[in-house]
Amino acid sequence: MTTPALSVLDLVPVRSDQTTGDALAATRSLARVADELGMRRYWLAEHHNMPAVAATNPPVLVAMVAAATERIRVGSGGVMLPNHAPLVVAEQFALLEAAYPGRIDLGIGRAPGTDPVTSFALRHGAGGVTDDAVEQFPHYVDNIITMMSPGGAGLRVGGTMHALNATPAATSVAPVWLLGSSDYSARLAAEKGLPYVFAHHFSGRGTAEALALYRENYRPSEEHPEPRTFLTVNAVVADTHEEAERLVLPNLLSMLALRTGGRLAPQRLVDEAETVTIPDEHHALATGMLDRWIVGDAKAAAEQVRELATTYDVDEVMLHPVAGAYAGSAADRSVTREETLRLLTAALD
Template sequence: MASVKLSVLDLVPVRTDQTTADALAATVALAQTADRLGFTRYWVAEHHNMPAVAATSPPVLIGLLAGRTDRIRVGSGGVMLPNHAPLAVAEQFALLEAAYPDRIDLGLGRAPGSDPVTSWALRGAAGRDDTDVQQFPQYLDDVMALMDSSVGVRVPIRGQDYRLRATPAATSTPRQWLLGSSTYSAHLAAAKGLPYVFAHHFSGHGTAEALAIYRREFQPSETTPAPRTFLTVNAVVAQTRDEAVALAIPNLQSMARLRTGASLAALDLVEDAEKAELTGQQLAMVEEGLARNIVGDPAQAAQEVRRLAAQFDVDEVMVHPVASARQGEDPRRSDARERTLALLAEALDG
């Protein structure tokens, strides 16, 4: 993988043959596979009220995965900051950094990570509301300052300044990244001098524009003297393209249903997806996803990773392995997702 660094994004999917405990065991095995293969980082995302996704709390998952791996960087892709008090995020990641020095990434985003009702429940319990999205730039500053023991945040109380810092203080600071899928995040990451990750796996649109804005407007910072970025992409790699397509179809069908108003149910197995009935609109979305995602044999997949890296001028590609499974496979493993990582790494190394 000398020419292109590889990383992993994991939403901790739950298949119809899995319990949440099974899905978590499969994610641990996938992270260990990525660690053994030399992947750069392993990120988990924050989603709520979705039966198909077990990743609700990135800090908890990061602690689990960092403790079961040896060298790979583990982080959030991302923590949805408007859902949380900046001090809570800063303390959680300061604690993780103290436990696993120089291995923790803090990726932050401003999306809700859920439906409006669940978002209201998350924020309302803390006396907050949707206006917190407007405070996102300030929250970013607060998280960075709170994790810096020499800075902290000034809180004026009764005419006096109270200095607030995340505790316990780690001897190092988690690497902070800004996540986005729009030009808003590109402008903000550039202004803050933060590394920037574009969610290319969402739709595949707007990537070039966002990265161009980020690089053109970038203001150097102490931690990031030059623009630093990578992108994410969905991927399924198998020994043949036909097998890769079969393994990719359940996820593509699930996304098509979600985008046409259905709820996000547990991920079908391959055999069930082959019998599924979809509308014409949903079938078109599945075909579009097959064309946009990395789906193929090892040589095809490696070629596409190199093409993306060259097209968008990034030296790292974060793959989101979305393969499902066939009937009768071990529910505590995601063999097809593990094979995606292994086959892709081998092909890029060759």
Template sequence: MTPRLSVLDLVPVRSDQSSADAVAASVSLARVADDLGYHRYWVAEHHNMPAVAATNPPVMIALLAARTSRIRVGSGGVMLPNHAPLVVAEQFALLEAAFPGRIDLGIGRAPGSDPVTSFALRHGAGGVDDQAVARFPEYVENVRAMLEPGGVGLTVQGRTHPLRATPEAGSTPPVWLLGSSDYSAQLAAQLGLPYVFAHHFSGQGTEQALALYRDGFRASDAASVPTTFLTANVVVAETEEEAERLALPQLQQMVSLRTGGPLSPQRLVEDAETVGISAEHEGLVRAMRERWYVGTPDRVAAELGGLAERFGVDEVMVNPVASAVRGTDLASAPAREETLRLLAKAS
């Protein structure tokens, strides 16, 4: 089968880039995805990480939606325990008003950062870590209710006050639940929400999570049937050798992340080749690489089709993780753009 294609973007920062360069490169990437017919373009939320500039999804969504014309733009996702539900509802109600029918609100429960940064975020959102995570289902429902045109009624001292995310909503963005565990799958099924399992990050437990979601799904106004797609780390190039070269910097970053090593901006390809992979981490790299889709256009397109067929989905969201060679224009990500172009042509 040939699945519909979408894009996930963490707004990576290379060792030769500033944050401004990384944002400009993502704007260019989104425009390429828009022109090629990709269905949606989601940006993640991560904080205090040297290689990731996607700290504020609503701001990035506004930038990207303003520079594209057709593609759906959304969050993959907003880490709701970091924020007051009303703030999230207001942000996405305003985005939907500005770009009606093109906004997705993907919501997650993970911290998206280190414990210290998470505490700083969540303390500012009105609670401490344990409270914010424990109240996640309540927060999700609050956001959904406040996005509705009628809003919600907030009772204070015996009086009910109307609370709306925006004064006159003409439409509301669809809400998706995101997760990498059984918890979010079960909650999405219970609430009748569309759901996405973080297959690109975990690579394990996908089948069980989707089965829990589909088996326990309760139809709702948000979705009449289980609605889901898969995410995948992807690098496509004209040759297998070039694709593997371009994937190496991100593989090295994931090794550091998984082993507690020092995090740094994404290396350029030449620098990554100089560093290489240590013998003690070769097994970890092989295990991760087996779950990535790296290679020539026809082969990767066929493998993504097989992934979609295996898990019974009609959409795959690709995270183009290719780095760049020395001398690349700082405000661009040519290898990431080429991944999208070659994959679209082969699909």
């Protein structure tokens, strides 16, 4: 079976024993571990107004992680474009690419990544309403790519052409990836000849169909003559399967609350999660999610990663490490998430 390269997706989780500053420190520590282990890339998500997630601003987080690491690629997984003016995104990632040439990825998504009220607040005064931004998504993607390029874009206003550059003197451009959890982004990425990632870690369903659609309809571009994709998956790896099952509980409870309309709160510690009884009506949902995650000891987890890479024909698997923490753990680190990376990397060698 295929032995893929490993990467990391980070939502910057906030536990019940952490401040936002603690969670950011834990992310820096986790990113340094990924860098030291030789992982390929480290991406940071965009979610808003969630008590258990501090990943609200991907470009700020990308800058923080790139500064804390040496060689790993750092990117957004992803910037939710309906929330932002395209020029702002182009400016942010042009600067990041200039500061860390050859190490920056710009992953772009079409979903708002938040609730309708927060979505309105994000877009208010930022160039249009969310529905318009979703409709204009393909056009905005083109604009961002063009504005980040050394030649920039031309904007015709009042019969006069005006130059529009994301940065004054670009010498390289961060590659753009389209992200999605439906067929829409797969079709668009294929049409535009862009790399594409399906959110397997979030959806877990329709992955094979989306990737097949992307590959079958791919139109080669100058920058990307071949289709390029990889797989994302939630993962908890520990010394034993039993330990991994304990460590996955806090994230499982958070996802159940999100999917069933329950109360959202900072992520519980393992000790707190073990006191919670999952309602009978939610057992099937919990089991279905766990079946799509990697939860186990290093040997079993490595086999699952190889099987996923072979099944979906990818040379890279992006781990979303979701191991919880025990009471008394250092607040400024996520030791069990770091251990997931270390154990799995060693088992795949």
